[in-house]
Amino acid sequence: MPSRSPAHVLVHVVWATWHRRPVLPASFDGVLASILAGRVQETRCALAAFGAARDHVHVLLLLSPTIALAEAVQRLKGGSAHE
Numbered sequence: 001m002p003s004r005s006p007a008h009v010l011v012h013v014v015w016a017t018w019h020r021r022p023v024l025p026a027s028f029d030g031v032l033a034s035i036l037a038g039r040v041q042e043t044r045c046a047l048a049a050f051g052a053a054r055d056h057v058h059v060l061l062l063l064s065p066t067i068a069l070a071e072a073v074q075r076l077k078g079g080s081a082h083e
Contacts, residue, residue, distance in 0.1 A: 009063040022054035039079035
């Protein structure tokens with residue numbers, strides 16, 4: 001019997017811009033997707049899907065068992081805000 005069973009945890013994370021201001025133009029989607037993909041790779045998670053509106057961002061994340069959800073979200077939000 002295997003000592004570990006595989007686990008696949010998908011997490012839908014949504015966050016909004018400051019005061020829900022419409023500051024994310026559609027032309028920025030590609031840049032934002034590449035920023036988030038880089039941050040996700042650092043956490044050993046996988047970006048399953050991404051979508052953005054003018055005032056919020058959706059990310060579907062395949063969570064790695066080696067990182068806490070809070071830390072993964074912090075890196076995504078903080079990394080995208082910093083860029």
